[in-house]
Amino acid sequence: MRLVLALPVVWLLLLLAAPLAIVVLIAFAVPADGVPPYSIGFTFDNLWLVASDPLYRDALVRSIRVAGVSTLICLAMGFPMALAISRAAVRWQNPLLLAVMLPFWTGFLMRINAWIGLLADDGLIVRMLGVSRLLYTDTAMYIGIVYTYLPFMVLPLYARLSRLDPALMEAAADLGASPWRVFCRVTLPLSLPGVAAGAALVFVPAIGEYVIPALLGGPQAQLIGKVLWEEFFANRDWPTASAVAVWLLLVLVAVPAAAVRLRRRFSRL
Amino acid sequence: MTSLLNIAGLTIRYGATTALDHLDLAVNRDELFVLLGGSGSGKTTLLRAIGGFVRPDAGRIVLDDTDLSALPPHRRPVNTMFQAYALFPHLSVSANVGFGLRQQGMSRAATRQRVEAMLALVRLDGFGSRRPAHLSGGQQQRVALARSLAPNPRLLLLDEPLSALDQSLRRDTRAELVRMRRSLGVSFVLVTHDQEEALEMADRIGVMRDGRMAQVGTPADLYERPANRFVAEFLGAANILPCIVDGTAVALPALGIVVRTARPFPNGPALLALRAERLRIGGEPLPNAVDGLVTDSSYAGDVLSVSVRLADGTILRVKRPLADGLGSASIAPGSAVRVGWQPEACMLLPA
Numbered sequence: 001m002r003l004v005l006a007l008p009v010v011w012l013l014l015l016l017a018a019p020l021a022i023v024v025l026i027a028f029a030v031p032a033d034g035v036p037p038y039s040i041g042f043t044f045d046n047l048w049l050v051a052s053d054p055l056y057r058d059a060l061v062r063s064i065r066v067a068g069v070s071t072l073i074c075l076a077m078g079f080p081m082a083l084a085i086s087r088a089a090v091r092w093q094n095p096l097l098l099a100v101m102l103p104f105w106t107g108f109l110m111r112i113n114a115w116i117g118l119l120a121d122d123g124l125i126v127r128m129l130g131v132s133r134l135l136y137t138d139t140a141m142y143i144g145i146v147y148t149y150l151p152f153m154v155l156p157l158y159a160r161l162s163r164l165d166p167a168l169m170e171a172a173a174d175l176g177a178s179p180w181r182v183f184c185r186v187t188l189p190l191s192l193p194g195v196a197a198g199a200a201l202v203f204v205p206a207i208g209e210y211v212i213p214a215l216l217g218g219p220q221a222q223l224i225g226k227v228l229w230e231e232f233f234a235n236r237d238w239p240t241a242s243a244v245a246v247w248l249l250l251v252l253v254a255v256p257a258a259a260v261r262l263r264r265r266f267s268r269l
Numbered sequence: 270m271t272s273l274l275n276i277a278g279l280t281i282r283y284g285a286t287t288a289l290d291h292l293d294l295a296v297n298r299d300e301l302f303v304l305l306g307g308s309g310s311g312k313t314t315l316l317r318a319i320g321g322f323v324r325p326d327a328g329r330i331v332l333d334d335t336d337l338s339a340l341p342p343h344r345r346p347v348n349t350m351f352q353a354y355a356l357f358p359h360l361s362v363s364a365n366v367g368f369g370l371r372q373q374g375m376s377r378a379a380t381r382q383r384v385e386a387m388l389a390l391v392r393l394d395g396f397g398s399r400r401p402a403h404l405s406g407g408q409q410q411r412v413a414l415a416r417s418l419a420p421n422p423r424l425l426l427l428d429e430p431l432s433a434l435d436q437s438l439r440r441d442t443r444a445e446l447v448r449m450r451r452s453l454g455v456s457f458v459l460v461t462h463d464q465e466e467a468l469e470m471a472d473r474i475g476v477m478r479d480g481r482m483a484q485v486g487t488p489a490d491l492y493e494r495p496a497n498r499f500v501a502e503f504l505g506a507a508n509i510l511p512c513i514v515d516g517t518a519v520a521l522p523a524l525g526i527v528v529r530t531a532r533p534f535p536n537g538p539a540l541l542a543l544r545a546e547r548l549r550i551g552g553e554p555l556p557n558a559v560d561g562l563v564t565d566s567s568y569a570g571d572v573l574s575v576s577v578r579l580a581d582g583t584i585l586r587v588k589r590p591l592a593d594g595l596g597s598a599s600i601a602p603g604s605a606v607r608v609g610w611q612p613e614a615c616m617l618l619p620a
Contacts (some may be wrong), residue, residue: 167355170322173342175347175369175420182343185368189359 018103020249027242033112046243056227056244063224064251067207070145071153074202075195077146078153085154086161097158100151108148112215115144119216141217145206145269152205153198160194161187192262200256208248224248272320273298273456279328281480288314290480291328293569296424296471301450301457305467305503306477312460315477316426319458320349326335332423343372348422352429354413356401362388363397363410369420387415390449407438414446418453427459431466443470460599463506468492497541498618506545507616508585514539514617516593521559524580528557530615540618546588550575550600555609561585563604575600577608 030041085096103111118125119135126134134140162193164187172182210225217223224244231241274296281289288311296302305311319330321342324599330434332338337345348369357365360573363384370380388394391411410430417536430446431439447470450457461467467474468488476483476491476499483503484496495501498509514534517577518539520527528541549555564584568574573589585608599608 152582165353165355167351167353168357170320170342171349171351171355171357172368174320175416176343177368178343181372187356 023242023245026238027246029239029242031237031239036238038238046239047246050238050243056224056247057224058226059222059224060244060247060251062222063207063248066141066145066213066223067203067209070149070206071143071199071202073142073146074150074153075199078150078157078198079191079195081150082154082157082161085158086164093162097155100154103147103151109211111148112144112212115140115147115216135216136218138217141213144212144216145209147256148212149202149206152201156197156201157191157194160191160197164190182265196260196262204252204256207252273294273333273603274458275329275331276315276319277329277331279330280316280326281311281318281323282326287480289318289325289328292481294450294475294482294485294604296456296458298456299454300472301447301470303467303471303474303520304458304460304476305462305464306478307462307503310477310570311480312462312477314480315351316428317460320347321345329383344487346422347424347426348417348420349426349428350417350430350557351414354401354409356409356412356416358401360400361397362393362399362401362404365401365412366397366416366419368416383419384420387419390418391415406433406435407442410434410442414449418455422455425455425457427457429460429462431461432463439466446470470505476503490575491617495542495616495618498542501542501616501618506588507585508543508545508583510541510543511582511620512539512541512617513537517612519615519617523583524579525560528559528615529612530617531612532615532617534617538620540620542616542618543585543610543614544616545574545586546572547588547610548585548587549609550577550587550589550606553611556612557611557615558607560605560607561586563600563602563606565602566600568599570609573599577606 025040026038026045028042028044029038029046030043031037031046032039050060081100085093085100088096116135117123120126120142121133121135123135126132134143168186169182169189172186173179177185208225208228209223210229214226215222228241228244228248231237231244274294276292278295279289279292279294280287285518290311292311292315294315299501304315306312314323318325319337321337321340325338328338332346335346337347345562359366360368363381366387367380367384370383375383384397385394388397391414393411393415396404396408396412401412404412410433414430417427431442434442443466446457459470468491471488473487474491478499484491484500486494489596491500492504495504495507501507501509510521511523513522514530516536516537517530517533518527519530519539521541559579561579563575564578565576566573568591571591573591575587575589577585577587579585587608
């Protein structure tokens with residue numbers, strides 16, 4: 001019995017805490033030629049370099065912006081979807097949710113490759129819209145990110161919206177609120193915990209996204225995930241790569257923490 | 270004086286089932302009208318139709334001179350107090366009560382004043398800044414009442430307003446609702462399945478059955494002069510015996526006796542309804558009487574419930590008041606008794 005209870009702790013230590021501790025350790029280490037390419041030490045140089053060098057700072061700021069904009073687009077698209085599914089006839093709700101999750105049945109890289117074909121210069125979308133090009137631009141990158149992470153926004157929103165008591169919306173209408181004001185004063189405020197959960201689920205993976213910008217985005221788009229990859233594999237500068245990872249982690253901890261605080265304020269309801 | 274609310278030919282169907290079937294109803298000004306019925310009788314559907322939450326398939330709902338049928342809920346000058354209260358969990362008590370006022374475009378200052386007056390009316394002064402979740406069930410009920418009354422509706426609809434309260438609180442709240450309604454002069458249409466609640470609170474009751482009005486009248490009308498077997502059995506406990514009416518003589522063929530009634534009724538086959546508490550066991554002789562054997566008697570505090578088997582096997586239920594020294598006087602099963610009643614106690618119903 002004790003062993004069963006201890007097992008999750010062991011997994012957590014082994015799979016989460018230990019790798020994290022190593023990354024933090026290397027972030028404070030001194031770069032060195034050799035294998036491994038660092039020697040144990042304690043210096044703030046790596047963290048300071050990442051914070052002060054425009055290359056890293058700009059990539060981080062750009063990543064935050066890309067993830068933020070993607071989250072907002074996912075929210076703008078996902079909220080009406082979640083609302084529509086939650087208000088659909090009960091027998092339609094599960095098929096519609098299944099449709100939202102259907103893309104996960106196919107491999108991620110395969111689907112991104114399909115987008116390359118769709119967005120290509122001689123592809124369907126470019127010809128239909130009459131634009132000069134889409135592939136290898138920011139637009140294509142956003143399309144890829146929003147496409148990939150939209151279900152992560154829709155599902156928590158749906159979970160929240162479907163649990164709202166319809167009598168609350170009726171009560172608001174009964175007291176003279178037009179459908180738009182019912183939405184603003186009752187539906188939207190009560191769905192905020194779902195918004196926070198969805199935003200965190202989209203923002204966190206989007207900020208470190210490496211594959212989609214590399215495959216769909218332009219060459220000028222230096223995002224933090226790509227910088228990290230290059231420091232580690234191309235430059236073999238493990239301490240700097242680790243420092244980038246630590247900074248990224250700090251941003252990622254700050255955002256869900258804000259979301260959790262927001263949720264706590266509303267979960268007392 | 271014309272009535273406040275007029276409903277004519279209201280029909281509502283859900284797929285194959287008919288919830289309301291060509292229903293007509295008039296509700297007066299300054300009255301508490303109770304819609305009474307079992308589940309599936311259509312009473313809640315009728316309330317929701319007046320509020321605007323279900324669309325009628327046919328018929329009209331007219332308030333004063335305004336036809337409500339085409340108006341969405343937020344344009345109707347009626348408010349609803351919802352069964353589970355439906356208080357907004359993210360808003361304070363004050364914001365809940367003031368919600369309707371703000372929608373009407375009332376200024377913040379005026380809203381604050383009116384909210385405070387409403388909270389005082391329901392004896393919740395000082396609770397304005399709390400969240401509904403931090404109130405007791407009785408307090409939530411009063412917030413819901415204050416919220417639905419705040420916009421000054423011409424008609425208030427109450428959907429089982431007391432069903433979520435415990436027994437003792439429910440009794441006090443009945444009287445309080447009635448008193449508050451009188452002082453405000455607003456008409457209430459109240460839905461309930463509790464006949465005791467209906468009799469005690471209502472100015473008039475509409476008993477509903479299968480999407481139609483079985484009978485509309487004052488509590489005394491319905492209790493003393495039920496129009497049909499359904500109403501007689503739904504309100505109070507009634508014994509129903511088949512009979513044949515001839516003038517004031519009522520023959521009970523199964524028992525081979527004839528009893529007297531005080532009220533005229535068309536001659537021919539009919540049903541005789543006798544209220545359990547209008548029947549007497551023993552005592553001085555009464556104009557109508559029938560003999561039987563006691564099969565069961567149980568003590569219920571204020572009355573002794575006695576079952577008497579008649580010659581043809583019919584069980585007659587009698588409620589014997591336990592007052593003035595009768596104490597717990599029980600009647601042993603198997604005792605031969607004579608059950609008597611006055612001609613006025615005979616209620617005749619169409620067969």
